[in-house]
Amino acid sequence: MDRAEVDSRIRTIIEPFNKKSVAIADNTSFAGDLEFDSLTVMDFVAAIEDEFDIIISMNQQAEIETYGQLVDAVTGMQGE
């Protein structure tokens, strides 16, 4: 699966979590722009994990601050 497809799938998943309909770009941050709290992060990460059948551990989540970083990380996991 290439980056564009991962991007489009994550865009669909993020919709219900994007309560304020923030325009999403690679530099959109989860904490600052999307205002995700810890509970939202848990549900959102679980939805991504289920979609791609992967694990994004808390250690990996700590490195992911923006939408683009998430797409990169998930794309990378697909190649493994």
Next chain:
Amino acid sequence: MSETMTAERDLFAKFDDIIQIRENLLASGVEDPFSLVMEKVLSPTRAICNGRDTILLGTYNYMGMTFDPDVIAAGKDALDRFGSGTTGSRVLNGTYQGHREVEDALREFYAMDHAMVFSTGYQSNLGIISTIAGKGDYIVLDIDSHASIWDGCAMGKAEVVPFKHNDIEAMEKRLKRIPEGAGILVVLEGVYSMLGDVAPLKEMIAVAKKYGAMVLVDEAHSMGFIGEHGRGVAEDQGVLDQVDFVIGTFSKSVGTVGGFCVSNHPKFEIMRLVCRPYVFTASLPPSVVATAATSIRKLMHAGNKRAHLWENSRRLHAGLTDLGFSLGTSEPQSAIVAVIMPDLEKGAAMWEALLHEGLYVNLARPPATPANMTLLRCSLCAEHSSEEVETILGMFERAGKAVGII
């Protein structure tokens, strides 16, 4: 060094939000819920709090052992014979006869091969989790786990994978995706202390074992009370023999302070040399381990007290439900009954109204609580009489109406 001084950046700036929340709360005139002082403790269930005679419904003194005459006598005797403290680590000069005896009592209590006593319950989780799950291993844990479990995860190097509270399917999905060959520790609690709900350990442990995981269960809030012998939720659900590590504490049913891990793992004793929160701290004072050992041995034969505590929990749960309060569980599952408050302001007002009635409960608020809830947590004691529970319900009714919650 440059000529101009850079202005000092205040490291406390990060606490400004919480300082503001606290100031707003106190500005409403409410008595500070987080600086209560007990000037005198009359019994396991009564104290003079901020000058008032108060029924205690917010301690973890589930079995009422703090004033047990045998327990107190054992502590006084140890003070006389062994002094006030050990001034040393368990692995150097800090293991006295009493430390051995309390570990013997724990092995008997749980019918397990090994017992290791830490200076606090917090350090038990911190030490065991951070030491046994290392780099490349995975820790799979419930999202509502206690702070000591999270801190144990943070201190170690393992990959940390949380799942939705008590969700067996969510747990299995994560276990299924862990790379072949990786070591796995599943961390669960018997009773979750915020809502007082119990974990489906039987089902969860079966799933964990299917994926080759080792299982650690924190039974802090169930020891002494739940299960035929008071060994906890795993005993009650018939799966204690499949638990690799039980974590517990002396600061709840046992009635003093300290923590422990019991296990049947054949190599368990090596923990005494490699577990840093065990090695690099002073051991418990002789009086503390003596009171703990005496209390644990009495808890082995406390079936009647357990039965009365269940009666208290059922009556309080039913009474509060009938009054119209919203509770954390739909039926009583433990000695904790959590009353859900609409928000922090109402919660603090209700807490204060109860205190003025002469009742102490715990006010719990985010981030300690799940789903950003404000809770009034009631924890019952085997020494609360049936009449006291009725008195408590009367206090809740008056306070709830005064504050406008019911």
